Amino acid sequence: MSLLDIKHVDITYHVGKKDVYAVQDANMSIEPQDALGIVGESGSGKSTLAMGMLRLLSERICTIDGEVIFDGKDLLKLSDEELRKIRWTEISVVFQKSMNALSPVHRVGKQMEDVYRIHRPNASKEEIRSRVIEMLKVVNLPSRVYTSFPHELSGGMMQRVSIALSLLFNPKLLVLDEATTALDVVTQGQILKEIMALQEQFRLTRVMITHDVSVVASTCNKIAVMYAGRMLETGYVKDVLVHPKHPYTQGLLKSFPSFNGEKEELRGIPGALPDLSVKPTGCVFAPRCPYATEQCRTSLPTLQTVGNQWQAACHQLGGVSNGGN
Amino acid sequence: MRRYLLKRMLTGLLMVMISVAINFVLVRLAPGDPMVMLAGVDNPNPAQIAALTEKFGLDKSIPEQFFIYVGGVLRGDFGYSYVNERPVLALIGERVGPTLMVTLTALIIAVAIGTLLGVRCARKSGGVFDQIICGLSYLFDSTPSFWLGLMLILLFASTLHWLPTSGMVNMRAGYTGLARVGDIAYHLVLPVSTLALITMPYYFRIARSSVLQVMSEDFITTLRATGMSEKRLFNKYVLRNALIPTVTVVGSSLAHLIGGAVFIETVFSWPGMGQLLYSSISKRDYPLLSGIYLIIALSIAIMMIVVDIVYSLIDPRIKYTD
Amino acid sequence: MKKKHPVKAFFARVWATMLANKQLLVGAILVLIMASLAVLAPVLSPYDPYELTPELMKPPGTPGSNGAPIHWLGTDKLGRDILSQMLWGSQTSLRIGFIAASIAALVGTLIGGIAGYFGGRVDKVIVEFINIFVMTPSFFLILIIVAMFGSRMIYVMIVIGLTSWPGNARLMRAQAISLRNRTFIKSCQAMGESKLSIMFRHIIPNGIFPIVANTTMQISGAILTEAGLSFLGLGDPNIISWGQMISSGKSLLTKAPWVAIVPGLAVVLNVLAFFLIGDGLNRVIAPKMNANK
DSSP states (O other): OOSEEEEEEEEEEEETTEEEEEEEEEEEEEOTTOEEEEEOOTTSSHHHHHHHHTTOSOTTTEEEEEEEEETTEETTTSOHHHHHHHBTTTEEEEOSOGGGSSOTTSOHHHHHHHHHHHHOTTOOHHHHHHHHHHHHHHTTOOGGGGGOOGGGSOHHHHHHHHHHHHTTTOOSEEEEESTTTTSOHHHHHHHHHHHHHHHHHHTOEEEEEESOHHHHHHHOSEEEEEETTEEEEEEEHHHHTTSOOSHHHHHHHHTSSSTTSOOOOOOSSOSOOOOTTSOOSSOTTGGGOTTOOHHHHHSOOOOEEEETTEEEOOTTHHHHGGGOO | OHHHHHHHHHHHHHHHHHHHHHHHHHHHHSSSOHHHHHHOSSSOOHHHHHHHHHHHTTTSOHHHHHHHHHHHHHTTOOOEETTTTEEHHHHHHHHHHHHHHHHHHHHHHHHHHHHHHHHHHHHTTTSHHHHHHHHHHHHHHTSOHHHHHHHHIIIIIIISOOSOSSOSSOTTTOOOHHHHHHHHHHHHHHHHHHHHHHHHHHHHHHHHHHHHHHHTSHHHHHHHHTTOOHHHIIIIIIHHHHTHHHHHHHHHHHHHHHHHHHHHHHHHTOOSHHHHHHHHHHTTOHHHHHHHHHHHHHHHHHHHHHHHHHHHHHOGGGGGOO | OOOOOHHHHHHHHHHHHHHHOHHHHHHHHHHHHHHHHHHTHHHHOSSOTTOOOSOOSOOTTBOOGGGOOOBTTOBOTTOOBHHHHHHHHHHHHHHHHHHHHHHHHHHHHHHHHHHHHHOHHHHHHHHHHHHHHHHSOHHHHHHHHHHHHOOOHHHHHHHHHHHSOHHHHHHHHHHHHHHHTSHHHHHHHHTTOOHHHHIIIIIHHHHOHHHHHHHHHHHHHHHHHHHHHHHTTOSOTTSOOHHHHHHHHHTTTTTOTHHHHHHHHHHHHHHHHHHHHHHHHHHHHOGGGGGGO
8 A cells, every 4th residue: 555645636826816836637656665756847846746745835825636645644634633643743854955944043952852742742851852862863963963053053964953853753754855955965975875774774755856866866766757837757766767758857867967967957958947827738848848749739648657657648658768868 | 142242342332432523523513613512502601611611622632622522521521501500411310210211111012012013913914904004004104203292192182181281290280109100100101102103113014024034934844844833833933033133123223212202202391301402402502412412322332232132142143143 | 048137127027016016006106296296386386385374373275365365274373375385395305305315325325335345354344334323323413413503404415314324335235245246247357347347337236226225215214304303493494394384383283283284294195105115116126025915
């Protein structure tokens, strides 16, 4: 049974009088102890999808439709109180910009204790303190971090604090939203390695959100490629990144020199993201796709199965599959 | 932190020194005879002239005069009012109390209500209440304090007869003890309301925008994702962060507040420093005028340093910025 | 790369925002109305503002004697027509507001630009100077200068201008600091353009927007300050100003309340208008804070 099932999720932002269709018809399922990487350019909706399924987007500015089945429960239908109980004990998040992940005027240790107390209100002071210090140790942080303020720590240290915080309750699912993007390459490599070790140790299921295909290639077993709010290709990394079926995935891979190379903005594909406030009639990638035909511009392609849990949304699947590398 | 405080104290000290220098220069640059400026009376008599020449060393060079002047200020000599025939410091001394009474009461009310409203409006920003209060804040921010005072007198004193028009006590009643305290409080209502109303928008906006700003910070999303209750999140984390700007502006708004007090005291005939200033202007009592200016500069410098100390205690980041 | 001239792009954005942002629109309309009234004061005034008519302290709407025009807003204790005084007074308010705020903008932009762009020791000294200046009770400084030097309007404008520049200087400094590391400034330096020329031709024009917004706010401040000075008896006796009118209405509060009410309302409206515009412009510059709308 899958741990997380995302079914037909649509997320729409309401900006003034305009509606921005940030995520449309997202479908994905994650087995226990999978590591899924969601890749896409900025504006592709990958972060929105992650925040939306955890109901962390303000309900005043957006609406979410569809189902997000986590461990048998639909997260989108839970009451606030039910959801609150699941948060952090079963699903936790490491956010991007970890430098700002904690309150700047409270000490790191106190904030972590505060978080621990949310779900263990009856825990003794000793228990809380030892748990927090234990978690800091797990992520290789010195114990002085406990009494530090966030601004006294480096970016890499704060990232480790965020990870320690996220593992406080041994959650089943860990979502990392561009968690290593702001770090230098060396620190990023170290932290990614540690994350994978922790996944083993804590039997985590992990969702990585990133614009960096090489991060997915080196740390995940599954991948979902998003573009302009839609999932264009999903499947095992060993399939998708080796024999990409969708022209966008192919382009995305071409724009990276190699899997382990420098991160670079997507330059391989000419053109820019389409206007998300207009619902497209055809394929969202058609305006930039070298293989686009009349059919692509007028009718919306649906995800088709092309292999073992491998799906792609493209009308030209037969025609372009050998265009990849 | 110590370095930061030392630096701020130095700034305060420099500010006072520059105010002293400005005072010195202005008197000598002003059109007309500096003797008249120093005396504050149009035709100083020979005795006054002799006394002033002696005291300020007017027969000596300008730099010498400056040192004599600074020396006087350092010894606590803020000048002598020939109009009132009393030392400036003594005149100010008996007026400080009433002014502090009005300004501090108004400040406390303005900070408390302004901040409460700001926090409330930020939590439900865009709602009807928020829009009304925001509109009012613009309105009161655009209203001259003296005119607002006059309008309140017109409404609550002249028309409704609920409150007294002016003064600090009812002279005729001659209350003593507790009755006198009550009488002063009764007279305090309108001046304090006026000053509080024009000061409130400032604190309202700061609280509102800083709560909004903090609520959009990343760490709020983190803490929300941990399942922390909105109540705890707001009361412990949002407020603690959002109230820092309010503390920091208390210091810088003081000058503004005391400026407002001048008008309020003039309008309500409140026997404080503002009224003293007003009468010193109308009587061209320059020594008193510059004495008041110096005292105000000095007290603002002291208050700023106090605020900085408080600030450095509540914001841990301060230790690292220079 | 679409590159509109920054000033053009700015005004295009202002226009678009104005249509979306009601407070900017309301402010702009109010200012336009008041500016036209001020310009047209000689034509619109039914009376010479100094003319002493026989109607003393008459309420609004009193007809003039011998077929003279109606006193729409009443008369003061000397029988002068309040509407005419109001119209002429609006010239004073606007002139003081504009000139004082322009002086503050000029001084602030220069000082802030130099501090931010030149950096180093110059910057340190200027920042310290600004810190000191911000602390000084500028209103009392204005008061004491005007009291000692005389209350001619030109002094009042200059003194207000010269005491309210620090805000602009801080804004410009921040702008200059962020601009000086941009590639186009670096390339100008590489091409051998002099520092001063870069500052005037690139840094200041590209960083001026926040100053524009702040200056609009300062027009409000200057109008309020002038009204205050006039109320304390430090206004120019040779001109008509709303502050002086309120001041003269103070003693007539119970007998002829309109003498104080009318000019006060005008001050509020005038100040509010510029305030709304300045605040609206700030939202154009920092759309992030617009999240509440």
